[in-house]
Amino acid sequence: MDLNTFIPLSSADNPAVKAAAKLKETKERRKSGRILLEGRRLCLDAVRNGVGIEALFVTERAAERIPEIGELAAAARKRYLITPALSRKLADTEGTQAVFCVCETPENRAALIPGGFYLLTDAVQTPDNLGALARTAEAFGLDGMFVCDGCDPYQPKALRAAMGALLRLPVSRADAAETVRTANTMGLATFAAALDAEAADIRETAPFAGGLLVVGNEGNGISTEVLSLCRRHVVIPMAGAAQSLNAAVAGSIARWELMKKWKVDSGK
Amino acid sequence: MDLNTFIPLSSADNPAVKAAAKLKETKERRKSGRILLEGRRLCLDAVRNGVGIEALFVTERAAERIPEIGELAAAARKRYLITPALSRKLADTEGTQAVFCVCETPENRAALIPGGFYLLTDAVQTPDNLGALARTAEAFGLDGMFVCDGCDPYQPKALRAAMGALLRLPVSRADAAETVRTANTMGLATFAAALDAEAADIRETAPFAGGLLVVGNEGNGISTEVLSLCRRHVVIPMAGAAQSLNAAVAGSIARWELMKKWKVDSGK
Numbered sequence: 001m002d003l004n005t006f007i008p009l010s011s012a013d014n015p016a017v018k019a020a021a022k023l024k025e026t027k028e029r030r031k032s033g034r035i036l037l038e039g040r041r042l043c044l045d046a047v048r049n050g051v052g053i054e055a056l057f058v059t060e061r062a063a064e065r066i067p068e069i070g071e072l073a074a075a076a077r078k079r080y081l082i083t084p085a086l087s088r089k090l091a092d093t094e095g096t097q098a099v100f101c102v103c104e105t106p107e108n109r110a111a112l113i114p115g116g117f118y119l120l121t122d123a124v125q126t127p128d129n130l131g132a133l134a135r136t137a138e139a140f141g142l143d144g145m146f147v148c149d150g151c152d153p154y155q156p157k158a159l160r161a162a163m164g165a166l167l168r169l170p171v172s173r174a175d176a177a178e179t180v181r182t183a184n185t186m187g188l189a190t191f192a193a194a195l196d197a198e199a200a201d202i203r204e205t206a207p208f209a210g211g212l213l214v215v216g217n218e219g220n221g222i223s224t225e226v227l228s229l230c231r232r233h234v235v236i237p238m239a240g241a242a243q244s245l246n247a248a249v250a251g252s253i254a255r256w257e258l259m260k261k262w263k264v265d266s267g268k
Numbered sequence: 269m270d271l272n273t274f275i276p277l278s279s280a281d282n283p284a285v286k287a288a289a290k291l292k293e294t295k296e297r298r299k300s301g302r303i304l305l306e307g308r309r310l311c312l313d314a315v316r317n318g319v320g321i322e323a324l325f326v327t328e329r330a331a332e333r334i335p336e337i338g339e340l341a342a343a344a345r346k347r348y349l350i351t352p353a354l355s356r357k358l359a360d361t362e363g364t365q366a367v368f369c370v371c372e373t374p375e376n377r378a379a380l381i382p383g384g385f386y387l388l389t390d391a392v393q394t395p396d397n398l399g400a401l402a403r404t405a406e407a408f409g410l411d412g413m414f415v416c417d418g419c420d421p422y423q424p425k426a427l428r429a430a431m432g433a434l435l436r437l438p439v440s441r442a443d444a445a446e447t448v449r450t451a452n453t454m455g456l457a458t459f460a461a462a463l464d465a466e467a468a469d470i471r472e473t474a475p476f477a478g479g480l481l482v483v484g485n486e487g488n489g490i491s492t493e494v495l496s497l498c499r500r501h502v503v504i505p506m507a508g509a510a511q512s513l514n515a516a517v518a519g520s521i522a523r524w525e526l527m528k529k530w531k532v533d534s535g536k
Contacts, residue, residue, distance in 0.1 A: 140507060
């Protein structure tokens with residue numbers, strides 16, 4: 001890899017580095033519409049999924065070690081060669097791989113279409129749960145994910161837990177009630193994973209042609225308004241003293257079970 | 269609550285406090301066979317599940333606020349009234365509830381029985397995953413869990429993620445290969461959640477009378493020896509670019525799916 005096209009940076013006061021480091025804050029990500037990715041795998045996922053890369057930051061040592069550095073460099077509008085000290089400034093993890101991308105927030109790429117199957121997270125708070133839900137959504141072939149309130153899906157912890165799925169899957173930030181209303185109008189079956197008395201055993205769900213599954217907040221479940229808009233309330237039957245399942249686990253099992261009914265009907 | 273039977277403590281040099289604080293370290297837990305629980309819910313779970321409580325530590329303020337303080341006090345062999353400063357010394361969380369129990373490690377209570385259904389974690393490393401797996405194991409009515417290598421199930425993070433399930437469910441620390449061998453001898457179906465070429469679609473598993481499901485390490489899966497001992501290799505079919513599922517999610521879906529076959533056959 002010819003590193004001559006890279007701009008060398010060593011000062012922590014450099015505006016490009018400062019702007020990139022600021023993207024570690026949720027507020028700054030929202031304001032700028034940019035996110036900061038760390039690590040070879042996440043940067044590659046962004047490049048290979050058409051996410052616009054504004055800047056690539058890499059140490060000389062990392063550039064020599066990453067076989068795909070040319071692919072990353074070709075996709076990036078700007079390329080910087082940084083010192084290990086600057087790398088630590090940008091890093092969210094200890095033992096960083098010392099490669100970072102500033103890119104456009106790859107969101108609002110999910111759109112409801114009749115016959116599709118979608119996940120909606122209503123105020124899921126834990127980045128690990130949101131990430132695991134995205135990972136399962138992708139693994140089960142869902143058509144998109146709507147992230148409504150809750151934690152920022154583009155924070156480092158969520159991105160890592162998703163193993164890149166949040167960059168590969170169509171994801172939109174949206175209003176939960178509005179999205180469920182649109183889904184109802186479109187004829188999608190709207191499922192609430194709920195614990196209320198009316199909820200039916202998820203194994204006994206009737207087949208459906210397309211659907212939207214709503215997963216709620218870890219502590220409070222789905223908000224009252226959104227719950228009332230969902231046409232089918234489903235529950236995962238449980239035994240023992242357990243009150244509930246981990247949000248990522250519950251959402252994943254619900255999807256697993258619903259996917260079967262969906263596939264039957266859509267012929268997929 | 270009459271707090272006169274509590275011994276007041278204010279010095280960080282007190283041997284009881286020092287011994288309790290030391291239990292925050294895995295090494296010390298293993299050596300002493302004791303664990304430290306924090307928070308009203310976990311302490312109650314221990315008391316109500318017959319775990320021997322050696323000592324209760326609580327601040328005056330917390331004692332006034334916890335309705336079940338009498339139940340906790342009655343179960344504890346020793347009771348201490350501690351200062352807020354000592355509470356911070358024992359706490360693993362910010363905003364601690366300022367109630368702690370030192371108790372016997374409630375392990376080695378799981379035993380294989382023909383017809384039962386069990387989970388075995390082979391070197392699961394993340395406390396959050398281990399906790400979520402225990403939570404699902406309890407919710408699905410499993411008969412016990414074998415924790416083999418990997419992270420300490422009695423560290424604060426795992427206990428919290430399990431929402432008490434690690435105290436309520438029969439749990440044993442065990443050798444993975446030996447446990448699988450015993451299960452085979454006993455006629456239990458031994459399942460490996462694996463990605464190898466021989467693995468069968470988990471939805472197509474033949475019914476079985478009792479079983480043991482093995483879930484492997486987050487990065488490396490199940491160890492070669494244990495994998496070769498498992499008689500049925502099952503896989504959760506996936507779509508898209510996803511390489512794998514989160515360990516807790518995969519383990520939970522596998523159990524969900526296997527439980528159906530188990531229930532059919534055992535008439536549960």
